[in-house]
Amino acid sequence: MKPETAAKKLGVLLEATPEAFRAGPVSRTELQELQDAPPEWLVELRRTGPHPRPVVAARLGVSVAGLRRADMTEPLTTAEIQALLAEKPEWLVRERATHAAVMAENARIKRDRAAQG
Incomplete structure (x- = not known):
């Protein structure tokens, strides 16, 4: 490959x-x-690191799209990720909440489908 x-x-x-x-x-x-x-x-x-976007997103608890919305397009090191988690900028708080809501909705849909099937 x-x-x-x-x-x-x-x-x-x-x-x-x-x-x-x-x-x-x-x-x-x-x-x-x-x-x-x-x-x-x-x-x-x-x-x-430096870490690729999917890893950065996972470590921050946001989606890759959330990183793009925040103009976070460059790879980040572990230290930079930890600094963001400590600082908790507004965009990060917002994107983490959005990501959590999407994940909860996906889990609800999966439970509903399992209950029906």
């Missing part, structure tokens, strides 16, 4: 990976090995 795909599956930002990772295709076996026994660069990258 392409390095871009492998990076997405690993939850890391491709640009932050070592050149050797970006240089060529990654086999499914190699990907599985990276997941099962991550090398130090992968452990450190997952720990400190």
Whole structure:
């Protein structure tokens, strides 16, 4: 698979990976090995970032669309994410509430469908 795909599956930002990772295709076996026994660069990258948007969104408790609405388009490090969580800017409070409401509604719909079926 392409390095871009492998990076997405690993939850890391491709640009932050070592050149050797970006240089060529990654086999499914190699990907599985990276997941099962991550090398130090992968452990450190997952720990400190920079993180891709889906990871940033998950750590902040918002949607990727919420990040875009807040003009948060750049990758963030773990320290930057923690600073935002500590500061609690207005956009973050609003987007977390919106995300929680959407998730609750989705859960309600799933329960209703399960009860009907």
